[in-house]
Amino acid sequence: MRSSTAGKARKPKTEGESFAEKVLAVVAKIPRGKVLTYGQVATLVGSPRASRIVGGVLFRLGPDSRLPWQRVINAQGKLSTYRVGSGPEQRRRLEAEGLKFNREGAVDLKRHQWWPPERLLKAWELDEDLVASIHRRFGW
DNA sequence: TCAGTGACTCCCC
């Protein structure tokens, strides 16, 4: 067995799912009419600072995916997908679920942001310290 | 193996 790469910690990989797979699993659970931010998703899969990677995963997923990718937005309550062309599609889908956009193109996160129920957190085996940090960081 | 990349976030002014 190779004696590891020098320095940086690598992704588990033998630990079952990859980062991307975890992201998709979380996204699949977001209820209709609710949203998560990229940062929340990253936090929920155990890498609080990997929000950009979450975006990359969803980008590669493609707009035709069966998953509710439209329910992931940025921390400002706005859509980050205009840059890649799927902004109108995402907005249309969210409005179809009852979300309202204000004049600046943002939804009310306080009202629509979702947090998984305890049983899901358990199923995802989130570290207790992580859950505690989530409470602190997002005031959940 | 490794440097480049980006559907992000935060911080500072």
Added chain:
DNA sequence: CGGGGAGCCACTG
């Protein structure tokens, strides 16, 4: 409230 800039880190070729 808005814009600029610097981190961030899994993924990609």
